[in-house]
Amino acid sequence: MTIQVQTMAEANAAGKEVDVLFWVGCAGSFDARAQRVTQTMAEILSRSNISFAILGNEEMCTGDPARRAGNEFLFQMLAVQNIQTLNLYGVKKIITACPHCFNTLKNEYPELGGHYEVVHHTQYLLQLMNEGRLKVEGGSFSGKKITYHDSCYLGRINDEYTAPRELIAALDADLTEMKRCKTKGLCCGAGGAQMFKEDEPGKKRINTERAEEILTTGASTVVANCPFCITMLTDGIKSFDKQDDVMVVDISEMILQSMEK
């Protein structure tokens, strides 16, 4: 059964009120792996009876990589246009599965006139679970050794370390922390627009360094909360030829697997 996902424009035309806007982001829209996370989130939201919509083609990059590369002009061009769109639809609450979008929408748009309640999908899923709107069955991950990778933009930059861990705990998985976790979590190497350029000369790539640490935990699954981390960690693990032994998943994918039918 295909699930219908509406855009704000469609909802507006049909005269429907929407509670939350699901901000998909560039990776979630176009990157094949991240698209699967987007679809997962859309399915979870639908099955939890959340009234939501996306912006579709009216959505643009939040501008995060432009701002961090130093291109303030481009960042503000995108930000101001996005804010116009969001304000036009009277958006109050935004959820997103990308911590970079999350950070920019939450912390950088207010100064340019965009004031919204912005929630990262790990926080939102936990909230739904606590409210009883999202029901998961423990068990499918019990005894499975997994590790969790803190993204910089959710963890260190926005101080959210507990929501993803509480979700993991709810799935009865056996969480093995890496040495560099929480405030000391090691970057995957993608932030600050590094995703879009070659590395400067060095001994190794940052994602290789992180993959090494993941492999030392002996976990068969590494849980992430960011599409760019997922790309970086997947590549890092591949560089050790361990892609068949260690899976890189978004936390929402574990939730969907465990949802009560």
Added chain:
Amino acid sequence: MQQILFLCLFSMTSILAFRKFRQIYLTIRLGKPVSATESPSARWKKMALVAFGQQKMFTNWGPALFHLFIYLAFLFTQIELIEIIVDGVTGNHRIFLPYLGRIYTLLINFIEVLSLLALLATLIFLIRRNVLKTPRVSAIELRGWPAKDANIILFGEILLVAGIFTMNSADVQLQILDPVHYHDTGTLWLSSWLSADLWQNSSINELTVVERTGWWLHLPYSKHLHVFLAFPNVYFSKFTPRGQIRNMPEITREVKSMLGLEAETTAAELAEIGEFGAKDIFDLSWQNLLNAFSCTECGRCTAVCPAHQTGKKLSPRKIMMSIRDRAEEVQKNTSAPLIPLGQNSGESTKIPKEPYDDGKSLFDYISREEIHACTTCNACVEACPILIDPLEPILQMRRYEILTESAGPADWLPMFTSMENSGCVWQMPAERDSWRTSVGT
């Protein structure tokens, strides 16, 4: 006679210290004006916790504990220091003793125990730097003066501790030999023990000299600048969300006028803007410069930097050190050089402050390779015990490169172009919502 000498020395030290502080203050003020005074009560609280309370040091217990010994010894010695100054000026000896009585004995004993612990910490720090060569404190960027500076400070601390014990143990001996002038301080455990061994057979004159030497040794040398600057640095630290990069309102005006949202920017306004980002210290904020002068070069930032950990050239500590080096160079060039006595004044090499131009910039100190390697992960920001933000100057230099020079990594150009043309980081022919057709399948 000794009082006059003391007053001279004391006032000379004060003048020198004042001049040095004024110079640093003026150099910091070369930075751009920014406001960092909102929510003062929260700032005081943060200063109490982070600067006074050493809160962030304790994410790493080992060094934190040893640093605490030195910190507490320094803090409590200030009480004795006040007494020494009062003694020196008034010609008294241990003037607080009659007022405090047994508390005085306890206090001095406490200071002595702390001093011994500080000595232990200092020795461990010296070993770490010079024998074990712990990476964080023996990195490339510390070669030359910074490494020497650290060792001098540590040796200075040994001298200070030695000064305290010399003074007190000589005093103990003098209390026995000349109880009229040297009042009974009660038993000073450590000094009494030292006293018996060291001064058993000394004559009273020699002892007086030794005691006074210890006394002078104990004077307030301005050592680590961070001892003072950590406090204002924490007070004036960034209070906006960590993930919020400082906005450029001049660009907001231009963008809004381009999108027809606000009155158009006039040509005069545009001309006023000039350059974007930071090419030199004048383009950084005074906060950034205060950060640079407060940096103790401990390297916690560099140790956690993902770029540095994987062998890239970037080191947040080196960024801060470079900013300070450049600021000091500008400061030196803009103030008149001191002409040695007996020489003709000749031509002044002083460079005017506005517009300042010595043919150099921050880019002569910080390479592009360094600023390009940053992932903006904020590990350095998190790691700094005194809330220095190495990220902002890196971003300001990136802004200069991209906005003013239209330069920067070539790899970023396709990203910029597609963001401009299609509002997406990748050049994508497909629709943004093509994933919609197969949800739930």
